[in-house]
Amino acid sequence: MSHKHRRGFGSTFGSPFGSPFGSSETSPHKRTSRFIKKMSAALLALAVLAGCSSQPSVDNRASDEDNILTYLEPQFFATLYPPSAGFYPNGSVVNNIADRLLYQDPETLELSPWIATELPEINEDATEFTFNIRTDVTYSDGTPLTAENVVKNFDLYGLGDKDRRLTVSEQITNYDHGEVVDEDTVRFHFSEPAPGFAQATSSFNAGLYSDATLDFANEDFAPGNAVNVIGSGPFVITDETLGTNLSLTAREDYDWAPPAREHQGRALLDGVNYVLAGEESVRIGALVAGQGDIGRQIEAPVETHLVNEGINIVSAATNGVNNGFYFRFKNEILSDIRVRQALIHAIDREKILRVLFSESYPLATSVLGHNALGYKEQKDAYIYDLDKAQELLDEAGWVVGDDGMRRKDGELLELTFNEALPQPRSREVVTMVQEQLGDIGIKVNLNPGDQAAQDADSKDYNKIQVRHSMVGRADYDVLKSMLYSTNRNELLNMSTENGESEIGDPHLEDLLMAIASSPREEDRAAASAAAQDYITEQAYVLPLFEEPVVYGVQPYVKGFNPDVIGRPSFYETYIDHEDQSDQSSEED
Numbered sequence: 001m002s003h004k005h006r007r008g009f010g011s012t013f014g015s016p017f018g019s020p021f022g023s024s025e026t027s028p029h030k031r032t033s034r035f036i037k038k039m040s041a042a043l044l045a046l047a048v049l050a051g052c053s054s055q056p057s058v059d060n061r062a063s064d065e066d067n068i069l070t071y072l073e074p075q076f077f078a079t080l081y082p083p084s085a086g087f088y089p090n091g092s093v094v095n096n097i098a099d100r101l102l103y104q105d106p107e108t109l110e111l112s113p114w115i116a117t118e119l120p121e122i123n124e125d126a127t128e129f130t131f132n133i134r135t136d137v138t139y140s141d142g143t144p145l146t147a148e149n150v151v152k153n154f155d156l157y158g159l160g161d162k163d164r165r166l167t168v169s170e171q172i173t174n175y176d177h178g179e180v181v182d183e184d185t186v187r188f189h190f191s192e193p194a195p196g197f198a199q200a201t202s203s204f205n206a207g208l209y210s211d212a213t214l215d216f217a218n219e220d221f222a223p224g225n226a227v228n229v230i231g232s233g234p235f236v237i238t239d240e241t242l243g244t245n246l247s248l249t250a251r252e253d254y255d256w257a258p259p260a261r262e263h264q265g266r267a268l269l270d271g272v273n274y275v276l277a278g279e280e281s282v283r284i285g286a287l288v289a290g291q292g293d294i295g296r297q298i299e300a301p302v303e304t305h306l307v308n309e310g311i312n313i314v315s316a317a318t319n320g321v322n323n324g325f326y327f328r329f330k331n332e333i334l335s336d337i338r339v340r341q342a343l344i345h346a347i348d349r350e351k352i353l354r355v356l357f358s359e360s361y362p363l364a365t366s367v368l369g370h371n372a373l374g375y376k377e378q379k380d381a382y383i384y385d386l387d388k389a390q391e392l393l394d395e396a397g398w399v400v401g402d403d404g405m406r407r408k409d410g411e412l413l414e415l416t417f418n419e420a421l422p423q424p425r426s427r428e429v430v431t432m433v434q435e436q437l438g439d440i441g442i443k444v445n446l447n448p449g450d451q452a453a454q455d456a457d458s459k460d461y462n463k464i465q466v467r468h469s470m471v472g473r474a475d476y477d478v479l480k481s482m483l484y485s486t487n488r489n490e491l492l493n494m495s496t497e498n499g500e501s502e503i504g505d506p507h508l509e510d511l512l513m514a515i516a517s518s519p520r521e522e523d524r525a526a527a528s529a530a531a532q533d534y535i536t537e538q539a540y541v542l543p544l545f546e547e548p549v550v551y552g553v554q555p556y557v558k559g560f561n562p563d564v565i566g567r568p569s570f571y572e573t574y575i576d577h578e579d580q581s582d583q584s585s586e587e588d
Helices: 028-051 088-097 147-159 280-288 300-308 337-346 349-356 386-395 426-438 451-457 478-483 506-517 521-537 577-587
Strands: 068-073 102-104 111-113 128-132 175-182 185-190 235-241 245-250 271-276 294-296 312-317 321-327 406-408 414-417 443-446 466-471 494-497 500-503 541-545 548-553
Touching (some): 068 088, 068 280, 088 245, 088 271, 147 175, 280 300, 300 312, 300 548, 337 426, 349 426, 349 541, 414 466, 426 466, 466 478, 478 506, 478 521, 506 521
Parallel strands (some): 068 294, 414 443
Antiparallel strands (some): 102 111, 128 185, 235 245, 294 548, 312 548, 321 466, 494 500
């Protein structure tokens, strides 16, 4: 196991299933007793889970010589349409069934050939990208990957299709059209400079699909039709039990991995069995009992307990926009910069990390992660200063009443945060913020609801004033993807007023577009720095931490190295059966 991915082993956060605040007041004996009880409950839950599915599941694994990896996923995929595959469980599948034109090294972030035989030829203003491609690649349905097919992929991802409800990729800017130059050459044309396009072709959001799959409508990429989604990657989807299991099988004829990868040819595993294990206690119980090989979303308080059980923790960086709070400044309350500044000074980020997280979660020093392209440190921008926060609120006219709450012209200072379901411990984070802001007279509400409700409510700044979110992508464009009006628009800079779309801060739009449309890399870096400075100056964002994807990995699982934004890549992963047998003997 590569040590560079293993962080936070030495931290202690109390009981893994106790208070969300990880209280250290519980005695070791009581913590151990509670842990054992939870393990028993978890294993019972596993038995129930297995009974609901005819697929190979967590508690009916084959022998130690089985070469199929059991992967425990807290949420089931929602779509396998690549431009919409950013959600963790979507990307974890697409990443393993679809090849890309280019490959991006997860450590160095360097681009290198994959289906393309070399890096693209780019014209001076980054409006034309020419790729030479391999001619020996096939999809899992036997159809060839051709120049025409590559163009068809990017024409869909770059332009979308409203009739089929297929969105444009947020990673592809200013796309005009693709061109087949000859049998092994394609060229892509852009209406304005698009310097981020080369990196975009390395992302699973630009995974290559067969012609038949590219003819699908939005609903055809949804659960229930997974086996018909055809890529050219090292694995193919061979079975699906709706909402509970997904089986991938290695392609025997796969022989076009990125030259930069150490392994070539067929994947080392025979297959991967994705099992839905929504409850954390189920995932942890399965790992401890040896019924699962890898589990995603290991919460910080559990890390030490798993390490003590001999299970490795792999913490993979997402290399993009940090986990944080995004203030919808067009909302009446948050339109006053003094209120936004007060929120930044009143939230104790270090305490949140100390209580809820581990060393796997570095404190943020900008809206971008420190290893993200374009990062610029925002020194002293997020200082916890309760006196300053109260002074700012007083200046803004929010007065503390007899009940300890602040009001202005009779209106309560009240804000609603979403619960970011894909993000680690979001509910507990907002709960701590609720307490911290309550101490200075601000009422905080946590928006209820499932993912669909959270997404719908988050489009209205009168329902969600503070958006808890993040996004991973190892390119300068990630900041634009997060905040630009026609991308994720997390600040709701663009909103619909009186039936018309209105931009609240045009200067922010210009800064973000400059990142994505400056042909020279040094200009993109400067544009990113300028945007970060402006976001800090305007107090639009309070970044909390650099969000990793944290996995629990059995010690006999080797070669597991997540991709550049932390999604699992199983191509070089294998099961060391000798280690597995040794571990089984020790447990016996």
